[in-house]
Amino acid sequence: MTATPPSKQSPVKVPLVTDVWGVFKTLIEARKNVLSIIPELATLQPIISGRVAWVNWHMVMDPSAIQHILRDNLENYPKSDVVKNTLEPAIGDSLFIAEGAHWRWQRRAAAPVFSPRNIANLAPIMGASADASCARLGDGSPRIDMYAEMISATFDVISDITFSGSDVLDSDEVHRAIDNYIEQVGRVSIFDVIGLPTWIPRPSRVLQPSALKQTKAIANSAVRNRAASGPRNVPDLLDLLMAGEDLKTKRKMNASELRDNLLTFIVAGHETTALTLSWALYLCAFDPVVQDKLRAEAQNVLNGRTATAEDCANLTYTKQVLNETLRLYPPAALISRTAQSHDVLSDRDIKPKDTVMIPIYALHRHHALWDNPDEFNPDRFGEDARHDRFAFLPFGDGPRVCIAAQFAMTEAQIILATLISRYKFERIDGLNPKPVMVLTLRPEGGVQLKVSKV
Known part of the structure; x- marks a missing residue:
């Protein structure tokens, strides 16, 4: 842990539970904001349990127990049925939700897609997106929703990387489809809370939004067309997925598996990075001293040009700011697993079918793991700073660590450094974002900032 000065104002946060709630109160609050049902005690204790x-449920904040769940005894803790039922209509049995052998071969086949070499080859698209964002920002404005702007910027990246600049995807249409889907199926059902079997239909998940069906049809069409036309001269994400092969079995993804994994990277790959950038810009506006230091680094490294993948090694403070952003506002702020057999976590008995949660939002603000945990302090991630590996999990850990973590960090560094080198971001009184989690931790109301050129 790195000590931070006391009595410093803290950025916006989710108020955690201090009272005992019944099932219906829990449901009502969870449908508004999943994080609001986390007890404040989760930031003080290694494990808390309830019913x-x-x-039976358990929230685990003990790093050694988390290591046990995510790495040492992974097979005992598959993703919960609630997570699978929520996401399967959108992304099928893809890499994100598959289990066992089906997950392992997909992981092996997709791993080369996100090699350092391929990330470097795709990085110019990230720089072009940063430039396009600057063009949209122009000379700035007294009020711009930087969350909406970052959604556009990161979708430009994923669209170009996926379809090589094709016009088959409309950014607003696809993001609207994702939004509608999450709003329709991503909220907690009373059936989930009381643990009814997953084969009982959840009313909000019976119908699939038509916009999502259209997006799946577009992805199917893209796979068919690419199979007919062959790969591009500079392979994009779809080419790399189609070429991917499990070295052990020589198996390749079929058309439906390609589509589902393509949609996984579209859905997860652009919004999570957009959220990280949006929250980072809010925090830079919240703390002008950090923003000035960040700008000094960016201007010194870039000297007026757009950031590249090669610059990332020298944008060290930029990475610290992004890591501290991910600590305070992790896009995937809650992990849910279902125990398959008896186990022990932090001296607590875990029974088969118990729900085991890792509330990453609370873990990242735990008082035994972080000094002044609610404060914004990028120095926590400085060169000499130390923290327990399993106390900081923005991308998960273990064999199922996010396969695109390095891709996401490279994209975030390139876009943030380019923007901050050219613009100043300031808060607007009374327009603070509100952290709300449905499936991801979003800024309700957007990130409204004053933007001006420097």
Whole structure:
């Protein structure tokens, strides 16, 4: 841990629970914001347990126990049925939700896609997106929603990287489809809370939004067309996925697996990075001293040009700011697993079918793991700073660590450094974002900032 000065004002946060709630109160609050049902005690204790109806649950904040869940005893803790039922209609049995052998071969086949070499080859698209964002910002404005702007910027990246600049995807249409889908199926159902079997239909998940069906049809069409036309001279994400092969079995993805994994990277790959950038810009506006230091680094390294992948090694403070942003506002702020057999976590008995959660939002603000945990301090991630590896999990860990973590960090560094070198971002009184989690931790109301050229 790195000590931070006391009595410093803290950025916006989610108020955690201090009272005991019944099942219906829990449901009502969870549908508004999943994080609002996390007890404040989760930032103080290594593990807390409870029971809702006939479902036993455990929230785990002990790094050694988390290592056990995510790495040492991974097979005992598959993703929860709630997570699978929520996401499967959108992304099928893809890499994100598959388990066991089906997950392992997909992981092996997709791993080369995100090699350092391929990330470097795709990085110019990230720089072009940063330039396009600057063009949209122009000379700035007294009020710009930087969350909406970052959604556009990161979708430009994923669209160009996926379809090589094709016009088959409309950014607003696809993001609207994702938004509608999450709003329709991503909120907690009373059936989930009381633990009814997953084969009982959840009313909000019976119908698939038509916009999502259209997006899946577009992805299917893209796979068919690429199979007919062959790969591009500079392979894009779709080419790399189609070429991917499990070295052990020589198996390649079929058309439906390609589509589902393509949609996984579109859905997860652009919004999570957009959220990180949006929250980072809010925090830079919140702390002008950090923003000035960040700008000094960016201007010194870039000297007026757009950031590249090669610059990332020298943009060290930029990475610190992004890591501290991910600590305070992790896009995937809650991990849910279902125990398959008896186990022990932090001296607590875990029974088969118990729900085991890692509340990453609370873990990242735990008082035993971080000094002044609610404060914004990028120096926590300085060269000499130390923290427990399993106390900081923005991308998960273990064999199922996010396969695109380095891709996302490279993209975020390139876009943030380019923007901050050219613009100043300031808060607007009374327009603070509100952290709200449905499936991801979003800024409700957007990130409204005053933007001016420097």
